[in-house]
Each structure stands twice: as C-alpha cells, then as structure tokens.
Amino acid sequence: MSMNRIEGMWQIIEDKYGHQIQKGEIQDIKNGLAGIVELEDALSSFRLSNSGNPPSLFTPLISDEAPE
Amino acid sequence: MTLPLSFATIRQLSGLIRSKEVSPLELATFFLSRLETIGPRYNAVVTLTKELALEQATTLEQEAKRGEYRSILHGIPYGAKDLLATAGGIPTTWGASPLRNQMFDYDATIVKILRANGATLAAKLAMVELAGGFGYRNPEASFTGPGITPWGDITAWSGGSSSGSGSAVAAGLVPFAIGSETWGSILAPANNCGITGLRPTFGRVSRHGAMTLSWSLDKIGPLCHTADDCGLLLEAMSGYDPLDLSTTKREFRYQPYRSDHRFKIGVIRDISSNCEDGVKSNFEEALSSLMTVADIEEIMVPDLPYEAATRTILFAEMGSALEDFINSGDARELTAREDRYGGFAPSMVLAKDYIKALRIRDIIANEADQILSKYDALVAPTRPTVAAKVEGEFTSMIRGKASDVMGAMGNISGLPAISVPNGFGKYGLPTGIQFMGRCYNENAILGIAHAYQSNTRWHQMYPPNGNPTSE
Numbered sequence: 046m047s048m049n050r051i052e053g054m055w056q057i058i059e060d061k062y063g064h065q066i067q068k069g070e071i072q073d074i075k076n077g078l079a080g081i082v083e084l085e086d087a088l089s090s091f092r093l094s095n096s097g098n099p100p101s102l103f104t105p106l107i108s109d110e111a112p113e
Numbered sequence: 114m115t116l117p118l119s120f121a122t123i124r125q126l127s128g129l130i131r132s133k134e135v136s137p138l139e140l141a142t143f144f145l146s147r148l149e150t151i152g153p154r155y156n157a158v159v160t161l162t163k164e165l166a167l168e169q170a171t172t173l174e175q176e177a178k179r180g181e182y183r184s185i186l187h188g189i190p191y192g193a194k195d196l197l198a199t200a201g202g203i204p205t206t207w208g209a210s211p212l213r214n215q216m217f218d219y220d221a222t223i224v225k226i227l228r229a230n231g232a233t234l235a236a237k238l239a240m241v242e243l244a245g246g247f248g249y250r251n252p253e254a255s256f257t258g259p260g261i262t263p264w265g266d267i268t269a270w271s272g273g274s275s276s277g278s279g280s281a282v283a284a285g286l287v288p289f290a291i292g293s294e295t296w297g298s299i300l301a302p303a304n305n306c307g308i309t310g311l312r313p314t315f316g317r318v319s320r321h322g323a324m325t326l327s328w329s330l331d332k333i334g335p336l337c338h339t340a341d342d343c344g345l346l347l348e349a350m351s352g353y354d355p356l357d358l359s360t361t362k363r364e365f366r367y368q369p370y371r372s373d374h375r376f377k378i379g380v381i382r383d384i385s386s387n388c389e390d391g392v393k394s395n396f397e398e399a400l401s402s403l404m405t406v407a408d409i410e411e412i413m414v415p416d417l418p419y420e421a422a423t424r425t426i427l428f429a430e431m432g433s434a435l436e437d438f439i440n441s442g443d444a445r446e447l448t449a450r451e452d453r454y455g456g457f458a459p460s461m462v463l464a465k466d467y468i469k470a471l472r473i474r475d476i477i478a479n480e481a482d483q484i485l486s487k488y489d490a491l492v493a494p495t496r497p498t499v500a501a502k503v504e505g506e507f508t509s510m511i512r513g514k515a516s517d518v519m520g521a522m523g524n525i526s527g528l529p530a531i532s533v534p535n536g537f538g539k540y541g542l543p544t545g546i547q548f549m550g551r552c553y554n555e556n557a558i559l560g561i562a563h564a565y566q567s568n569t570r571w572h573q574m575y576p577p578n579g580n581p582t583s584e
Contacts, residue, residue, distance in 0.1 A: 057461065081428070084421050084424055088418060088425060091417075093476075098475075
C-alpha cells in the first residue's frame with residue numbers, strides 16, 4: 046500500500062475540506078483513501094488495448110431538425 | 114370478504130375493486146390507517162400523504178362507480194421511496210436530516226405515471242440517507258431511525274437503501290412500493306423483508322425527479338408481494354421519457370408465465386460458497402424446486418474486475434452528483450457519524466480511472482450478454498447472510514471489499530434482476546434467491562420467479578408477530 050498516495054490525496058482533502066473535518070475522523074478518511082488506492086491498483090492491473098474497439102463513452106445528440 | 118386485505122396482491126385487490134367488494138376510498142383508508150399505526154414500529158414512513166391519497170381515492174371512486182378504470186392499478190394505494198420528488202408541499206428528504214424540509218414544485222415522472230394509472234400515493238417511505246452513497250456502516254443511517262424488518266426473533270435491519278419500501282410491503286402497510294437501486298438497494302430490502310423486488314433494466318423506468326447517486330447506475334423499480342405484481346407494475350411504470358434521455362423507446366409488455374414453458378438457468382460455480390449455512394441450504398433447496406420448471410447448468414464467468422469497476426464508476430459519479438452537498442458542509446448534520454465525512458474519499462477517484470472503469474464496463478457488458486444469450490437467467494442467493502441486527506455493523510458491497518459478482522456484473526451492465534423469498538435462516542429471518550436476465554428481457558426472469566412462486570409458499574407467509582406463519 047502506497048502511503049505517499051494516501052497522504053497526497055489526504056492533503057487535497059485537508060486543503061479543501063479541512064474545516065469540515067474533526068480530528069477523530071482523519072484515520073477513517075485515510076482508510077477510505079486506502080480503498081481508493083486499491084481500486085486504482087485493481088484497474089491498473091487490468092490491461093486494455095488502446096487500438097481495439099472504441100468504448101461507447103459518448104453518443105452525439107441528434108436533434109429532430111438535423112438534416113440526414 | 115375472506116381475503117386478508119393487508120397482504121393481498123395488486124391483482125387480487127384490483128379484482129375486488131372491479132367486483133365492487135371494496136372501493137378505492139375504503140382501500141386508501143385501510144392502508145393509511147396501517148401506515149399510521151404500524152409504520153412507526155418499523156421506521157418505515159417519512160411522510161403520510163393522507164390528504165392527497167384521500168383526494169385521489171375519492172376521484173377514483175367516482176370513476177369506478179361509472180365503470181371507468183384507468184388500469185389494473187386503479188384505486189391501489191402505494192408508497193414511494195423518499196428520493197422521488199413530490200409537489201404540493203410534500204417534503205422529499207432523501208432520508209437526510211439537513212434536507213428534511215426539502216420541497217420540489219414538480220412530481221417525479223414515475224409519480225405522475227402511477228397517478229395517471231390510478232394508483233394512490235399513501236406515503237413517502239423511509240430510506241438510508243443519500244441512498245447510502247457516503248458509505249454508512251450500520252442501519253442507523255437515516256434521520257427516521259433504522260429501517261426494521263417485520264421478520265425475525267431479533268430486531269433486524271430491513272435492508273437499504275430502500276428500507277421503508279421493503280418493510281412497508283412486508284408488514285402489509287401498502288400493497289406495493291417504489292424503490293431504487295444503484296447497487297443492491299432494491300434486492301437487499303426484498304431479501305431482508307421476505308418480499309419480491311424487481312430491478313428493471315437500466316433505462317426502463319424514468320428517473321426524472323429522483324435523487325441521483327450515479328447517473329449510469331441508478332434504476333427505479335417495484336417491491337411487491339409477488340413476481341406477477343412486479344410484472345404488472347413494470348408494464349405501467351416503464352417507457353420513454355424525454356425528461357430522462359437514458360430511457361429506452363423499447364416498449365415493455367408483461368407476458369405472464371405459461372406453465373408449459375421450460376427455462377434454462379445458469380448458476381455460477383461456487384456462487385454460494387461465501388454464504389452462511391441457512392442461506393446456502395435454502396438456495397440448494399430452491400434449485401431442486403426449480404428443476405421442475407428449468408434445466409440448470411453450472412457455468413464459469415471470466416475473471417474481470419467486476420466490483421472494482423462498478424465501485425469506481427459509482428464513486429466518481431457520486432462525487433459529482435453530490436458535490437454541492439459535500440461542499441456545503443451540510444453532511445455534518447447527517448445521522449451516521451461516518452456519513453459526515455464519507456463523501457471525501459470517493460471524490461478522489463481519478464478521471465483516468467473513471468474512464469478505465471467505463472472501458473471495462475463495455476467488456477463486462479459484452480461478456481454478460483454472451484453468457485445470458487444461452488440462458489433465461491443466472492441464479493444466486495440474493496444476499497450471503499440474513500439481515501444484520503439493527504445495532505450492529507453490516508457488510509456493504511458498495512463500501513467494502515466483499516465479493517458480489519452478480520450484483521456488480523448486473524448493475525454495471527444494467528441487467529434486470531428479481532429477488533424472491535426462498536425460506537428462513539438464522540433468527541427466523543428471511544432469505545432470498547435472485548434471477549438476473551439479459552437486458553430488456555424482464556419477462557424471462559419474471560416468468561422464472563412466477564414459476565418458482567407457483568411451486569412454493571414463501572411469498573404467502575406474513576409476519577404477524579415476527580414469527581414465520583402463514584396468514
């Protein structure tokens with residue numbers, strides 16, 4: 046487990062939301078960040094070709110008035 | 114009248130209305146009284162919509178007297194999960210204390226559709242705060258208190274996040290309820306409350322006016338006493354909505370089960386291996402019963418990051434959907450301690466990981482479709498355990514690392530699934546079995562579930578005092 050990655054994300058959260066967080070909650074938030082690192086690692090270890098079938102990430106919106 | 118109204122199905126109640134044995138106003142009054150008096154026992158109700166229900170029922174009664182019926186739902190009361198917007202000064206709280214006075218000036222599309230079909234809205238039903246997106250760990254996570262299942266020798270959780278929808282139907286407080294599922298929120302309450310719950314195909318039912326947890330995972334569906342009722346409801350609920358561009362233009366027509374049809378069902382190898390004993394034995398018994406109507410084959414599924422991809426999509430979309438709420442600091446007023454800061458970590462999912470998860474989704478959806486092209490359904494225990502005690506922590510599929518291949522594969526691919534009760538386990542609490550089908554083929558899973566319910570009586574057992582007895 047990369048403590049640096051967890052600490053890095055924690056710094057972002059602290060910068061943005063530190064005023065909302067109580068001291069006793071910090072470790073629990075870091076445990077949640079460890080889960081995010083695990084997700085990232087699980088996805089990274091799954092290799093995908095970048096020239097295979099393009100994924101369906103976006104479909105152009107076609108209005109009723111659009112010409113064929 | 115010999116039929117116990119409290120636990121009558123939609124089909125039965127509709128028959129009674131048409132034969133004039135009961136009127137819409139009598140039904141509304143009957144169920145409003147049950148919601149008012151019994152609802153608090155299970156923390157099932159947020160807002161009783163008494164005035165609206167009686168007004169709607171009065172109109173429907175006049176129509177019935179003239180022999181005019183809007184649909185099979187004419188005069189049937191129901192409850193809606195409190196994440197569906199309702200106009201007319203009825204609050205929509207999303208189960209969250211800081212939003213307990215939230216008002217909308219419009220009705221969710223599903224509320225409008227049900228009204229047009231003659232169903233009467235009797236209550237807004239309790240739910241886990243913000244549909245559980247902030248990673249709650251125990252059933253307390255709702256400002257209306259923990260949802261309680263009417264079953265069991267102990268006080269146990271009704272499941273979430275459609276907690277009130279589950280317990281209200283199970284306790285006979287409404288003939289049906291509307292819930293929503295992002296990952297498990299219809300099937301888990303159906304399991305814990307011993308009722309039938311249908312998660313429709315993604316895009317079958319409009320989500321306009323519903324709280325968003327995840328735009329590409331959220332589905333709206335019914336919780337009922339039977340699979341047959343779920344089929345009737347889905348036909349009424351589904352359809353294209355220009356206010357929700359994810360809705361399909363494919364029409365759904367419910368085709369009730371034909372007893373001459375033989376099904377083909379796949380069961381993933383070792384799918385029940387992590388289940389507690391009672392769940393496992395009930396599952397095996399259910400498979401034996403299903404063999405009278407289906408051929409069952411063991412299958413393998415490819416090794417893919419089902420849970421990691423689903424969780425990543427959920428976290429990233431939730432971080433965006435609830436960004437304003439997170440930034441506002443209102444989360445400090447949430448009921449569960451862990452929900453007050455639970456939105457921060459999921460917001461840290463990287464954009465590249467979200468995109469990667471979406472690319473993996475295409476692969477999973479294709480694999481699932483390939484598998485399901487050979488079967489009417491895949492079958493599995495709905496949950497690996499019976500309901501958790503209300504005062505304890507529970508295992509969350511969304512938050513935790515628990516394996517839930519069926520739930521992850523089904524929700525990331527938008528597949529329909531139905532859970533039906535299949536017995537009782539520890540502490541006299543119900544267990545469930547789920548059937549998951551191919552996209553847009555709800556009729557297949559409804560048919561299998563109906564066939565199973567034609568051969569068993571679990572769905573006809575009601576909880577008078579928390580003990581499994583048949584009414």
